[in-house]
Amino acid sequence: MIDVMVPLEQEGTTAVVSGWLRQVGDRVALNDPLVELETDKVSVEVPAPAEGVVAEILLSKGDEAKPGQVLARLRPVEEMATPAPVPEASDDAAREVAQPAGKDRSGWFSPAVRKALAETGMDPRSLRGTGRDGRLTLADVERAARAPRAAEPVAMAPAVQPQPSTPDPANGRSTSVPHDSMRQAIARNMLKSVTEAPHVTAVFEADFSAIIAHRARHKAAMAQQGIALTYTAYLLAASARAMAAVPQVNARWHDDRLEMFGDINIGIGTALGDKGLVVPVIRRVQDLSLSGVAASLQDATTRARDGHLRPEDVRGGSFTISNHGVSGSLFAAPIIINQPQVAILGVGRLEKRVVVREAGGVDTIQIRPMAYVSLSIDHRALDAHQANGWLSAFVAALEDWRD
Template sequence: MADLINVLAPEEQEGTKAVVRNWLKAIGEPVALDEPLVELETDKVTQEIPAPLTGILHEILMQSGENAEPGAVLGRIRLEDASIAAVDAPAAATATQPAHVDQAIRYSPAVRRAIEDYGIDPATVSGTGKGGRVTRGDMDAAHEAALARGPVPTLQPAKAPSLPSTLADKPSSDRRSRFVPHSPMRLAIAEHMQMSVSTAPHVTAVFEADFSAVIRHRDRSKVASGIALSYTAYIVAACVSAMKAVPEVNSRWHSDRLEIFEDVNIGIGTALGNDGIVVPVIRDAQNLSLAGIAARLQDLTTRARANALTPADMRGGTFTISNHGMSGSLVATPIIINQPQSAILGVGKLEKRVVVREVDGIDTIQIRPMAYVSLTIDHRALDGHQTNAWLTRFVETLESWQQ
């Protein structure tokens, strides 16, 4: 009897739970060592699980949509020679797979979304992923090229699936609606947010920050070592300064003690449109220069939007920034804490506002680039005095930027 080797879910995963999203191989098909075999999706990342060895996919134990606990057996690979595999593969595939397997299922969720958004046939796109696989970045580049040079071959829109009878049979009303199934990422985010609100008493303080000094510095040094300086890089650096003044903010609440972290690992909330939010982490930010922070930030956000983050990129955060002003809001409150952290910073839209400034003892009316900044805390771990002290140092750092 042929030897069977288990395909396991990672023992360590980022997110509240993992869901089997898509098998990239059918039962009976040959697989090569480290070849992408199955996709797992959490509330933060989609991860390809590689084949642990070369062989034949013998058995699929966890189907699409099932929850995969760390270490769970997802399937099994059979160790056999090529001649036996060639005989067994067609029969096994016929017994377990429909005859009209849709080849589009072999693409990642991000690529399949791009197929729907752009109507581009991925078979016409050169893949830059492992083994020539087409990535979301490849699809985005093909779309941009299409806009520049004209149309490319497209897929016919898929016929929308009919609603299940439990929904289709509902009595009609005077309001029209449609049902959009929740993705595993959306369900996991909802669960995590509900847990945070239920666990921690949220309190929010709001300050106002003048970005004049930051803008002057950025205009003088728009590019440092080939890395664009974003406003978020300055915000991360100001967070590091504030942590030195109030280290308790960089902490985790335990029932019998407060754990204060020496390393400042700052997560940056990054929106993926309707797909949800991921939070890649800038590790050891206290040891990085402004240019170093900018470089790390540019790398993480680029890979986040290309669906190329790994679980390691989002593990170990001790504090989080929600730059909600990027989408236009002035104030968002309360911004829900990313458990098990003790606080989260919110940064509103940067806009010119009329303010009063004293010059030589005389009040003057000036136009300054201003933004509301908020710190939402777990009131079990922190009090108003610490919250305001942290925000005071944070704002002072931004407003006195001279280096």
Template sequence: MTDILVPLEQEGTEAVVSSWLCAVGDVVALNDPLVELETDKVSVEVPSPIAGRLVEILVQPGGQARPGMVLGRVEPVATAPAGLDAPLGAAPPSPPQPQPRDMSDWHSPAVRKALAESGLDPASIRGTGRDGRLTRADVDRAIAAWADKPKAAAAAGITGKSIPHDPMRLAIARNMLKSVQEAPQVTAVFEADFSAIAAHRARHNPDLKAEGIALSYTAYLVMAAARAMQAVPQVNSRWHEDRLEVFSDINIGIGTALGDKGLVVPVIRSVQDLSLRGVATRLQDLTTRARAGQITPQDMRGGTFTISNHGVSGSLLAAPVIINQPQSAILGVGKLEKRVVVREVGGIDTIQIRPMAYVTLTIDHRVLDGHQTNGWLTAFVAALESWPIDAPA
């Protein structure tokens, strides 16, 4: 018998057996792919060292495959594989039919990862593996061809420029794609009247400003979100396959735009223990350091909920605001603007001009349902609209 060996050289830190492409007893030709190995970088097919029959599998799928390890054994057979010794004049055997390309287990992990990161349609790529399977090399070639399209367009007279992705943009892209692939996301929209917090801010901001503290509307949003967690604690949670982990600490991340450089999410920890002044102080420190490029990885760890105040850049409504996985929800706040609203005064409807903004809660529907989502937003809006003007900062 002849050993099937793991290649002595491989790309990647370690390899595991992804799948066996043949079963024990199958007759194979020389160089037929027998087993697929997966590293953190590539997927590799190990071919048969001889023509013969697969008689033994020593390493099952999921097992480690170290360089030089024996994966299985092939014994030579007296007759060639079926179809190779057909009599003259016989019709040639029908080629194997490719399996459906949309089967979840059809592609190897490395191929699935490359497809997810590139966004390419697997049906548009010609597979060179066994039975038309896609290999990582097939996907890499397709990615390279896609990258060359701007050059071809330029040659055809279409002008433009190619801007390589920086590491932050690539990380954002991967995280956003992972979020929408893993979690079914639903968005609810409410409207909030900022009159009460505008009045409170107007009264207390001068005193805090004299101390070097900027009292922004975002600080109120953070405090109101923490109060809404008391009404619906499940919003401050993380989904696990066997349980829901509801956090006691409310650690709120604030989406902070860095212009063309991307976005970071520094985290204000234990908001439930802070005053408005405390939130404003920490928020000012984190956002200032983030925009100066001085934020650290530690400043962005441990978040349990995120606020995206996209209205500061002008948008009235964004839906969905993609969840910052593995969190269960994200709050979106639109542009604050004066709008005409109807308010009842003394039993009579009146038309008033109020500072209003749309607020959204995008939820992981595995964790939360509509009534919980609306309950949280109701509590959040109520906290903003009932803020006492004489409450301490």
């Protein structure tokens, strides 16, 4: 038998099985997609490691999948033999073959099957399993739950006078949308972050006049190269410059040490609509030109929204940016840190505001394009001194942008 295993390397919380693309008995070729796994950061298809026939599925939809765990087993094609004919039998006899009497059926149930049995109230002894050796699968339980049931006798109870009730405004029309595995993983990761890391947020204000002028001069030329020059590209480049002033921000927290990195690998929060968000990583930002940053950013966010990210595309981030201003948010704090990183930058909506600026030794009132920028830090690793120093360097990089 050939084991199909969960990839050893993954970024994000523990993966769960979001769906099987092949079933027991299906023949597959090398690299055919077998199953889809999902974490809070990425969905990935696990391919067949060889040609064969799916002989056994060990994890059901919704089951937790740990790195190195066996998902399924394939029977090599050369070992397949024509099965002996099975004599016809009654339904009762077939059930005895599928689920031999005397075995402890409770040991055959995966966590997803046990949960489905509890939710539906189905008796597993009344169900026929279609899995290997008669094992009960999630599909068996769901199929039985959808089937019409015979009406059960209802015991007569003494008549009770109706009691007046107060209308509950919450009992009007509603729609329940089950959480998908990505949303559940995001929830677990966010809860872990806020309960384990003491969040502190510092807020500065940045003048984008220099950035807007620079972008106006270079946007058309980059567009001819197929590159979209966005404000987020400047945020990435300015973040890399600020790391030179306060390198402790480009780090990960461990219980016994702070791991600081030479490479600046910045994750960008990318919204996927109602599905949630993912954080593709732009690598070695300190070595990229502005056009290189913009091109890498465009490629990563496009593949994220098209569902084409690979596990390595969301792995290895040392810092994260949440540009929540693109959806209209003026300010958001605290932004949840993507642990084990120690900081996350939030950038609000860019808007024209009235500010006071000195001109020729005289205070003047001017209209400038401004945005609030915030840095949420893990207070175990960083203090206000580092947070304010980093933000000062970041704002200076934006306001003093040079060609």
